[in-house]
Amino acid sequence: MIINLDESRIRTIDGVRAVLDGTRSFDFTPAACRFERYEWITAVLVRLDYRGLKRVDRGRVRRYLQHLSGFSRAQITRAVQRWLTFKPLCRPLCRPANAFARRYTAADLDALAEVEREYGRLSGPATVVVLRRMYQLYGDERFVRLQHLSASHLYNLRRSVAYQARHTMRAKTRPDRKAAAIAARRAPAPDNRPGFIRIDSVHQGDFRGRWSVYHINAVDCVTQWQVVATVPSLKREHMLPTMRAMLAQFPFEIRGFHSDGGSEYVNYEVAQMLDDARIDFTRSRPRRCNDNALVEAKNGVVVRRQFGYSYIPAERAEQFNAFCEDHLNPFLNLHRPCLFGTEVPDTRKPGRLRRVHRSEDVQTPLQKLASLSNANRFMRPGITVETLQQQAMQMTDLDAARGVRAAREAMMQEVGPRRWIGNGWGFAEPAA
Known part of the structure; x- marks a missing residue:
């Protein structure tokens, strides 16, 4: 006061x-x-x-x-x-004798700030043209002095405190929602529960600038239950529907989703999809090559063995995806044995464990799932271990393998004869 x-x-x-x-x-x-x-x-x-x-x-x-x-x-x-120090306590508030006269008033700054708010701060030459047109073309008296404003002096006004108080909006720096980590960097922790999958993509290989298909490979950490799908590209309009269909093919509830750092997985659309389904999203840590090693091993021993390395046109993705869903995935999970390691104490290094593969540990993913205690509590509604076992007994393992091979060869026969003819791809008759 x-x-x-x-x-x-x-x-x-x-x-x-x-x-x-x-x-x-x-x-x-x-x-x-x-x-x-x-x-x-x-x-x-x-x-x-x-x-x-x-x-x-x-x-x-x-x-x-x-x-x-x-x-x-x-x-x-x-x-x-x-x-x-014998100085006057209050400095005199007077204009220096050599001060320049003020040409643009507070009303001019208000009009200039309004123009820049509506236009979104154009370049200096474009802004002065707008100011000139507002007076000369539309007769707005607020711009009578601003019509003569030069682009260079406009930048001076923009730096002034009086103009920034009218135009600049300052707010506290808020944490960016997108900067929050998409997928925590850690390894999955299934704790002997199915439903924690690891996923990776396999590129079939382009040819002379023409796109090839991608195979998406997802493997459960505990049971090695595997689902393979094929997409024409890694664009989100192809990946999101395919991943939803892959998650639905697993017979048990999905609780974890682990991937590498590829942008086809680490993006906000995939994170939102998993969050809506209440699925924990994790990704591999730097310099921890074992975080996604299970699915990468399956890329070579399953995907490459089935499809090889040859070029497959992207327009064939739907046909290959149908093959995976109808033939390959049932064979992999119901009839193809996998090795499951058992950890035992290391006699050479006391206090440490080593992994061994015993003959009784070789099981199909369905057998491993059935061996879990109270396995049906992990299953989706309407699916039980008994119904899957009945499905597996409908054909022998050898018949299932023979059916997959025949379907793959018939599909590859349509793709294989394609040769580079003239200036484009064409079908050539297979050799006799």
């Missing part, structure tokens, strides 16, 4: 201490000018002989001035320092 004090009775440090303690009172009336407050501060410093006081008493005087003047502590400190 701006005040004038009738405090002529306060002439000693004891009186100042009494005021600060609240034991002395006096009459005061508000003042309307800050110059009067500086005059009052000067009078108090002279009356109390501030230069001759001790350090502790000087502190009391400054608190006394701050308490009664309404100034902040920093303002009082600066004022006292100027008084000690």
